[in-house]
Amino acid sequence: MSVPEVLLAAEDIRVELGGVAVLELPSFALHESEVLSVVGPNGSGKSTLLLTLACLLRPSAGHISYRGNVLVSHDAVFRFRRRISMVFQEPLLFDTTVYKNVASGLRIRGLSRNETRDRVAKYLKCFHCEHLAQRSARKLSGGESQRISLARAFAVEPEILLLDEPFSALDPPTRHSLMHDLEAMVRETKTTTIMVTHLESEALSMSSRILVLNEGRVVQTGTPSQVMSRPSNQFVARFVGMENILEGRVISRERDGLSVAVSGRVLHSAGDAQPDEIIECCIRPENVTIDNPDAAGAGNTNRFSGTVTHIYSSGPFVKVSLDCGFHLTALVTREAFSDLRLSEGTQVSASFRPSSVHVIRRSKAELERLKS
Amino acid sequence: MDLIAEGLRKAFELIVSMDREVLGITWLSLKVSGIATLISVGIGISLGMIIALTSFPGKKIVISAINTGMGLPPVVVGLFVTVFLWRNGPFGFLDLLYTPSAMIIAQVIIATPIVMGLSVAALQNLPPKLRLQILSLGATRWQMVWIMIREARLPFMAAVMAGFGGVISEIGASIMVGGNIRGYSRVLTTATVMETGRGNFDVAFALSIILLLLVFSVNYLFTMIQQRERPR
The missing domain is CATH 2.40.50.100 (RNA polymerase II/Efflux pump adaptor protein, barrel-sandwich hybrid domain)
Incomplete structure (x- = not known):
C-alpha cells in the first residue's frame, strides 16, 4: 500500500504574540486525504496553529511547505491560499444573498458564470440549502449560516479544508446534524481536513488522527483510539476524560x-x-x-x-x-x-x-x- | 408670518423661473462641495483603511486626532488656508486665494477627517476575522479591500453623506478663502448670509430652500446607492 503524499508540512515553527511564544511546532505533516483533529483547552494555540498553517499568520520562525515547496514568496503564499478553504467559528457571511455568498470564492477565482451557477447549486444541495439561495445571509439562523459557510468553503473544491471550531456556537441538535453532513461531504470528496475542536465527540467522530495541544506545544498525536485509550501524560489523560x-x-x-x-x-x-x-x-x-x-x-x-x-x-x-x-x-x-x-x-x-x-x-x- | 410666506413665494418664483444667477450659485455650490467631497472620500477612505487594518505604535493617538478633526471649526480652516494662500504665504505663488479652488482646498480639509473618522469606525465595526476569511477564500489584497468596502458600504455611504453635508453647509471657510465674489466664488451659503445682512429675507429664504433641496437630493441619491442590492 502506498503512503499518502505529505500535503502540508511545517518545520521549527514559532509564533510569538507580544514577545511571548504562543505556538512552538518543531515538525508537522499533514498527509493527503487525512482528517486531523486539533484538540486542546482554551488558549492552547489551536486557532493560532490553524491560521499559521493557512499562511494567514506569519510565524516569527520556521517555515511551511505545500507539496514539498516552501511557502516563502508572496506569490507562493497567494497560490497556496487558492488551494485551501477555511471556516471559522463565526459564519462570517457577506451582507448579500446566500447564492452570492456561496459564489464568492468562485468569483474571486474568476470562474465563468455558468460554472459558478452549477457549483453553487451543487453545494447548496449538498448542505440542503437550495431553498435559501435568494435569501439575505443576514436573515439566517445560526445553523443555516454555518451551513452556508460550509457550502462556500466546499464550493471552491479546496485541497485542504481548515475548520476552526465551526460548530461550537450551535445547539447540540444543530451541531449533530451539521457534523453528520460535514462528515459525509469530507468522506465523499476525500478532502484533506484539519479541524480545531474542543469537543471530544467531534474529534472522535470523523478524524483519522488527533493532535493534542497544550500551552502552544504538541503533547500527543495519534489515532483517536490511541489518544483516547493511551494518553501520553496526565494532561492528555484528563483532557480525554480519564x-x-x-x-x-x-x-x-x-x-x-x-x-x-x-x-x-x-x-x-x-x-x-x-x-x-x-x-x-x-x-x-x-x-x-x-x-x-x-x-x-x-x-x-x-x-x-x-x-x-x-x-x-x-x-x-x-x-x-x-x-x-x-x-x-x-x-x-x-x-x-x-x-x-x-x-x-x-x-x-x-x-x-x-x-x-x-x-x-x-x-x-x-x-x-x-x-x- | 408675512415674511415667511413672501420668502416661500419668492423661492418658488426663483426656482420656477430658473433665475440665471441663482442657477449659477447653485451649480458652483454643487461643484465645489462635490469635488471637495470626492477628493476627501479618496483620501479619507484610503487612509481610513490603512489605519483600521494595520497595527502601528501610536494608532490610538492618530485615531483620536482624526476624531478631533471631525469637529474642526470651518473658520479655523479658513484662517489657515487664507494664511497659506496669502500673497506672501508659503503657497502664495499659486495665486489661488479668492478662487473656487481655494474653497475646494478648505472644504477638503474640513471633510477629510469626517470621512476618515467614520471610515475607521466602519471598518473597525466589521467582524475582526472577516479579513482573514476573505483572504482564505483566495482573494488578492485589492479584492480583499474591495470586499471590505462592500461589507461596510452602509457606514461608508454615511461617511460620504456626512462629509458632503459638512462642506455644502459650511460658510466660514468659503467666505474667507472664496471672498463671495459675485458670479465667480459666490455659493448658496455665502449668498444667503449676504442677502440676510442686506435685509433681503425673501431671497435669503429662497436660497436656503434651494440649499435644503440640494442637500436632500444628493443625500437621497446616496441613500439609493447605499440601499441598492441589499437582499430581502
Missing part, C-alpha cells in the same frame, strides 16, 4: 502485566513498567463497574469494596464517586443507578479489567525534576 488517575508503585512485573500498590491496595494493569517505578494508573469512569458488595465477581481481577461519596448527574448517565481506599469515579446508566439503589454512603463493589488500566510512566525530565 477521570481516575491514581499514583502507584509497581510491586511486580509479570508476563500478563503489573501489580501496582495504590494507597495500600493492589491493582492489576496490563501495562508495562519496571518494579519499584512510580507510575500513574488511568481508568476511564465508563470502564468501572459498580455492583452490590455481595455480587459475584465477573472474572475481573480488580475488585474493590468502597463507599459512595458523591453522586453527580451527567446527561443520560450518573457519575458516582467512590472511596475504595483511593478515589474512584464510575459512570453508570440511570437504569443501573436506580437498580442498585445508590445513595451517598451506600457500600458497593467496584471492578475494572486490567486492560482498562492505562499506565503512564514518568518522563526522564519529570524524573530528573523529582530527583533534584
Whole structure:
C-alpha cells in the first residue's frame, strides 16, 4: 500500500504574540486525504496553529511547505491560499444573498458564470440549502449560516479544508446534524481536513488522527483510539476524560502485566513498567463497574469494596464517586443507578479489567525534576 | 408670518423661473462641495483603511486626532488656508486665494477627517476575522479591500453623506478663502448670509430652500446607492 503524499508540512515553527511564544511546532505533516483533529483547552494555540498553517499568520520562525515547496514568496503564499478553504467559528457571511455568498470564492477565482451557477447549486444541495439561495445571509439562523459557510468553503473544491471550531456556537441538535453532513461531504470528496475542536465527540467522530495541544506545544498525536485509550501524560489523560488517575508503585512485573500498590491496595494493569517505578494508573469512569458488595465477581481481577461519596448527574448517565481506599469515579446508566439503589454512603463493589488500566510512566525530565 | 410666506413665494418664483444667477450659485455650490467631497472620500477612505487594518505604535493617538478633526471649526480652516494662500504665504505663488479652488482646498480639509473618522469606525465595526476569511477564500489584497468596502458600504455611504453635508453647509471657510465674489466664488451659503445682512429675507429664504433641496437630493441619491442590492 502506498503512503499518502505529505500535503502540508511545517518545520521549527514559532509564533510569538507580544514577545511571548504562543505556538512552538518543531515538525508537522499533514498527509493527503487525512482528517486531523486539533484538540486542546482554551488558549492552547489551536486557532493560532490553524491560521499559521493557512499562511494567514506569519510565524516569527520556521517555515511551511505545500507539496514539498516552501511557502516563502508572496506569490507562493497567494497560490497556496487558492488551494485551501477555511471556516471559522463565526459564519462570517457577506451582507448579500446566500447564492452570492456561496459564489464568492468562485468569483474571486474568476470562474465563468455558468460554472459558478452549477457549483453553487451543487453545494447548496449538498448542505440542503437550495431553498435559501435568494435569501439575505443576514436573515439566517445560526445553523443555516454555518451551513452556508460550509457550502462556500466546499464550493471552491479546496485541497485542504481548515475548520476552526465551526460548530461550537450551535445547539447540540444543530451541531449533530451539521457534523453528520460535514462528515459525509469530507468522506465523499476525500478532502484533506484539519479541524480545531474542543469537543471530544467531534474529534472522535470523523478524524483519522488527533493532535493534542497544550500551552502552544504538541503533547500527543495519534489515532483517536490511541489518544483516547493511551494518553501520553496526565494532561492528555484528563483532557480525554480519564477521570481516575491514581499514583502507584509497581510491586511486580509479570508476563500478563503489573501489580501496582495504590494507597495500600493492589491493582492489576496490563501495562508495562519496571518494579519499584512510580507510575500513574488511568481508568476511564465508563470502564468501572459498580455492583452490590455481595455480587459475584465477573472474572475481573480488580475488585474493590468502597463507599459512595458523591453522586453527580451527567446527561443520560450518573457519575458516582467512590472511596475504595483511593478515589474512584464510575459512570453508570440511570437504569443501573436506580437498580442498585445508590445513595451517598451506600457500600458497593467496584471492578475494572486490567486492560482498562492505562499506565503512564514518568518522563526522564519529570524524573530528573523529582530527583533534584 | 408675512415674511415667511413672501420668502416661500419668492423661492418658488426663483426656482420656477430658473433665475440665471441663482442657477449659477447653485451649480458652483454643487461643484465645489462635490469635488471637495470626492477628493476627501479618496483620501479619507484610503487612509481610513490603512489605519483600521494595520497595527502601528501610536494608532490610538492618530485615531483620536482624526476624531478631533471631525469637529474642526470651518473658520479655523479658513484662517489657515487664507494664511497659506496669502500673497506672501508659503503657497502664495499659486495665486489661488479668492478662487473656487481655494474653497475646494478648505472644504477638503474640513471633510477629510469626517470621512476618515467614520471610515475607521466602519471598518473597525466589521467582524475582526472577516479579513482573514476573505483572504482564505483566495482573494488578492485589492479584492480583499474591495470586499471590505462592500461589507461596510452602509457606514461608508454615511461617511460620504456626512462629509458632503459638512462642506455644502459650511460658510466660514468659503467666505474667507472664496471672498463671495459675485458670479465667480459666490455659493448658496455665502449668498444667503449676504442677502440676510442686506435685509433681503425673501431671497435669503429662497436660497436656503434651494440649499435644503440640494442637500436632500444628493443625500437621497446616496441613500439609493447605499440601499441598492441589499437582499430581502
